[in-house]
Amino acid sequence: MNINKVEEGIFKVLMKASTLLVLVSLFLIIYSILRKGLPSLSWAMITQTPKGGFFLGKGGGILNAIVGSLYLAGGSTILGLFISLPVALYLNIYRTKTSRFADFTRLCLDVLWGIPSIVYGAFGFAIMLLIGLKASLLAGIFTLTLMVIPIMVRAMDEVIMTVPKGLIDASYSLGATRFETSLKVVSKQVLPGILTAVLISFGRSIGDAASVLFTSGFTDRIPTSLMQPAANLPLAIFFQLSTPIPEVQDRAYASALVLTLIILIISILSRIATKKFTKHKV
């Protein structure tokens, strides 16, 4: 038995253990949330808005937070899509793939991606004060959109890059303009990729709390207009957890379970979209 073999053996075990640990941490998190959340999850919780004094332990549910989350994430994802898709197309169709400008844009977007969401929150809040907007659904959507743009653009950029140049040239040679090519040929080709980008952004914005902490406000009611404040799930969890009443804390665990389930569903959907995408790759 030589020393090299022993060393390799030891490290192999360590490597497997590390990989296992990473996976176990995921299962542990999901298990904890299930264990704590499942007993207090009820139909009433997800179908009712809070009754007065919800945080004091009286009845009601978190429908306001669920709907608020969907509004916030949905709004910002749709708005983000209308900004991100043109940018991603511009980088790939109107600029040559390796131009300096495109490189610089990608670098800026990557850096934007890394900026903490609390900084987006603070920035959004400053803008809100500047234009005299109150904490509202609109302000929340606006802030989340800024956060989601880099994620979406980079995700779409990655898939648009894989579109074969021949396909684009063929479209040009038939007399299509660059806009027609981008919209009718390239976008269609990468549709599942776009869907994945949308789902990733949706998941990110539904789970983010720091950026909407000051911008979307919090309310017990379901917002009926863009100018009203809106609740969201992460904040509902956070607030419920900070009360000393055990019953309310249990609801926080149940809310966490709801949020985790939503995230898992999104995650699975985006996996399916990605699979579909790789299957039809030219």
Added chain:
Amino acid sequence: MGKIDFYHRRLWIEKLSFWAMKGLTYFSITLLFLILIGLIYKSLPILQETSLGHLFFSIEWQPLKMKFGLLPFIISTLYVTTVAIIISVPLCLLCAIYLSEYADKRIIAFVNPLIDILAGIPSVIFGIWGIIEVVPLVRDFIAPAFGTTSSGYTILTGGIVLSIMIFPIIIHVLLEVFETIPTDLKNASLSVGATKWQTVKFVILRKAAPGVISAVVLGLSRAFGETLALLMVVGNVIMIPISPLDPGYPLTALIANNYGEMMSIPLYDSALMLASLILFVIVLIFNFISRRILKNIERKIA
């Protein structure tokens, strides 16, 4: 006539869409600078009032008395991040080496989606998990083992939670870096009689060193900016933490906890904006450096 109009319409659409796309692209670049300028503008009032040195190195945080010392918060942030990196990096490195060099396809196909799912789990869920599992662990087992008592809401707890949050990003970047190492290089090493592990140790890791550094730096910057999960588990006591079993109060938690109520006190919001600016600048520099390194690696390969 109709045909010409149609032709012109298409060209107009082409022109309009070109300018719209160009505009949006410039907007997304400008966003970065817009945030920077906005934060600087908002934090100017306090910078004019107090010296930067005083803000950074004073431990007194009493907004009502106009004392805004950020040192406890800066130290807490650095401390928690360091703990998270120390736990995370060796594990991620081993995991990434295993996945890229040793594991067979079926294992990779099983592990990759799970890491993606971990990456998608919201911060607040990590926070709640920290409260359910890690806080009692630290309070009942780790603290007594070191002969102290602790509430469980400590720097160490924050570091553990944070380390798991940054697993996916570090592993992801590491895997990409390992992928860029040419197969020829590995084969050359193997063909002169090196074992697989020797190849990993002397060839792959050496070749990948800049990439490994940039993966760590990206993880670092993610850990720096994490808010909610940390807020829930580090205790939020304004003090300079000495032992990992002391509570801390990171910058992000400071901003999140106080933003709503600062409007009535002069300079308070400016101080918090300065805290955001510090976070922004640090993360900006970290990201910039590591992206540059990664870009260079890609270019060398191509």
